[in-house]
Amino acid sequence: MLRLGKTAFALALALPVPALAQDAQTLVIGRAMDVNSLDPARAFCDTCQFYLTAVYETLITLEPDNKTLKPNLAESWENNADFTEFTFHLKDATFADGSPVEASDVVWSFERLKNLKASPSFLMDGLVSAEATDAKTVVVKVDAPNSEFLFKVSAPYAGIVNADAAKEAGAIADETAAEKDQAEPWFLGASAGSGPYTLVKYTPEAELRLARNDGYWGEKPFFAEVVVSQIQDAVGQAQALESGQIDVAMQIDPDTASSMTNADVVTQVVPSFNFLYIALSPAAKGAEKLTPKVREALALAIDYDGMLDFTVGGNGVKQPAPIPNGFPGTAGLTPRSQDLEKAKAMLAEEGVTDLTLLAMYPNDNVYGVDINVMMQKVQQDFSAVGVKLDLQPQTYAVWRENLSGPDGIPVTAVYYAPDYYGSGQYVAYFGMYEGSPWENRAGKDTDKAVDPRIAPLYAKALAASGAEADAVYAEIGQAMMDENIIITLVSPNLVLAHRADITGVRYSACCNLPLAEIARK
Template identity: 55%
Template sequence: MAPEIRRRLRPGSALGLLAAAAVTTLALAVPSQAQAQGDTIVIARDTDFNTLDPSRSWCDSCQIYLTAVYDQLVRIGKDNETLEPRLASEWSVSDDGKTYSFTLDPKATFSDGSPVEAGDIAFSLMRLKNLKAGASFLADGIESIDTPDAKTVVVHLAAPDPEFLGKVSSPYGAIVNADLVKEHGGTAGPDADKTDQGEAWLLENSAGSGAYVLKSYRPDDELRLAANPNYWREAPAADAIVMREVQDAVSQMQMLQSGGADIAMQIDPDTAETVGSPDVVTELVPSFNFVYIALSPGAKDLEVPLGPKVREAIGLAIDYDGLLEVTTGGAADLIASPVPTGFPGTKDLPMPAQDVDKAKALLAEAGLGDGFTLVAAYPETNIYGVDLTIMMQKVQQDLAKVNIDVKLEPVTFAVWRERVGGDHIPLTAVYYAPDYYGSGQYANYFGMVPGSPWYGRAGGENAEGLANGRMAELLEEVRTAAPEDAAELYHEMALEMIADRVIIPLVNPKLVLAYRKGIDGVRYAVCCNLPLEELSKQ
């Protein structure tokens, strides 16, 4: 018998009204000292920090932190597509697409008042590449960096990369004060992954040129930022930003209604509709974020091989429309491939659909008609308003209809990271927010090509035939393609990833922006989910 799924509470239902009353009651119970004070903006969020070291970071919360405390050479504009100057006032690209030259803004300074110079750029980007950590794949194409003078940076790529500017605009293109990081053990040489000792210091200090500086950090509790007194651009309106660890949507809304928080970042649509306070504003906006499940054909101790027919059957067994209702009350869209709808190459992709009969037939062809057991470990979190446990309970029920017994194992992020990168996880669930506007990040991250992050997590080295040769060819072709041709190549890449059925996107949720009246600047941003430097408090 399949377990009962905890469905989202619909407004007007008895349970929905009870939840609303509970939020109101809890709000009244919050003591006055919890109130957000003065020009300090308090954010309630279920954080997923793996580190605060810019070159080792890889998480949604990291994106928010890195764009507040550090600058990049360029950054995406408010239209979520156009690149704008940041540390670089101008740039150019060679005819062969392999050399990028940047001129630094002479006004740019770090938080200690020292100037941002070409050596800082070279150190930061090479450290990102050579640490071989979270987002290092974004810098893999860098061959060398020249610094002919203090304000000129010349980056040489091993091959053309039309998305290189997008990559350095991402939060992980953060530029650090090289002298300061070196002083505290940081290195950027080819052996940085073995010799760098800078992370411990960067967990307690920042070394950036952004609008804020790190004041303090207590893991799983609170991140506190203070306005950068030497900020070289327009000073931020808020004196301080505090991000408090609050896991569930009801507790986040409780803090918002009581004044204990100014912004709540993971409110689901149903909780938003239960709000009765005139002091709270909620907006439902589209996003490029998505939640997905992933299969690991090379995981250790699989009960049965997860070959192409089995992976296709798993994809066909899922009730996608039902998942949208269960996870978000319908406030979400289907997503065809591991590339967000609206990015280059996603037009007219086939949307997923359930076909239980075909799924059963494929399993029978694979000799697995009687079923098997599949372990599913995933981070126990609520992301973009989607509770991963609720989502996985629905997946569990769907797969039970084709005789696949899914054993759910919700775990902490730390445990999940260790398992997904160690013996791998047969079935998992996780999420992705864009690092910049461009489809190449998805093809390089999710594509079944040796060296890609998910080829490794899927145990590609242990799974015969998982490498997708055509995907590798397309990635090579797009390097020199004209923009109009690149979209067609990305379209074909998306189809290849759909056919591989290692990454199966489930939900593209609309985001609830929830904040108190008097808070301005709250918006969804491709670069970082929420740009902190734009926030102000009346």
């Protein structure tokens, strides 16, 4: 998923902190908020993940091992042999207003997620029908085998909404939703979930405030209030954590963590499933020379080991394909390595002796990586084989407009974090099959980026499970590496940083930071 925070550091530090870490019943979190929406069917960001998880519960969620499914609103479920039909049996849960969570709410939520055609709508790709066979049973049918569907419904964006409350606010779930739904502004000031918390107030680029749902049907969370305070910079977050202004800092990088000596602060560096990458778009204006051999040469020009040191001081790992290490199909993939002589020879074979490429990318710092610094390293590596890279960092809004505009972007850089445990989401997003998001960007209505291997392999993977699916995803991962459209550069380690009296802070592949598990000693 694409992520971005935008507020300037100076502004962030000037904002008043609404609560102190010493307030026993208030949890204060510091982070650069990247909220694009608080509507479960429209939201798509890191902050959105832990907000939605706390407010809108999913049918199924992940165990702390980040790959095992466990019950949430559904007490049990089953699927048919070919993964085209899934049946969910609901618990006796209630929404925050006291009304029961019923099968009809699940049906409405899934249909709205599909029909809004927003960023997370891919979770319902292939949905044929969702039917409430009784008040507590839902049967979902998809148009082709999909062994990842159960993992898809563990994503925060598949949270179940109180249909009656949302419809009163203008929410629509039918085929007209993309044009007629008017509820997004309402979701910025109210919530309609069954989770342990409810929304109190959201102030863009300043504060997100939640209150404990005292009528919660499950185990009540420790904190009566959660405040997410906008602090853009890792250093600013570290200072706020050490001074006691915040309880948890979500975006401290390993270098900053190593400089923290306050005994009242705990830091732990753990592997993550997040990564940053560059993308080469051969159909973009000015990118006519980005043939398959030239793309391969550019991939060979990159110093991947040096990139780790340059960006995160070695606190990360190389990732071969645009599928996170540890996800299905990645175990046997060989990490990329630099070969300058081969790169030069391939460029010479293609007659490329004087190539300048435009690189536009978000001017941001994510997961402890300054994208400007990362791209300066790429620029340096490309120059070693005679290729010039014109760096143009941009605001997120401008970059996004250029990315989807008619000219495209020859070289860009951005980042991705998982929405659930499963490799299919990366094939759906990065796979070079006709109509996929990155095929559209790299091909721009041409066939320059289509890889005929991907679509049939993807269908085969979704029809399989276990070791069989792993083997197919390994084929897909290698194919995606061979295309040299999406070139992964670094998977940064993640720093869990919090006050010493705070417990339950962990990294979740679906939910980012499970707020309801956090407590104070």
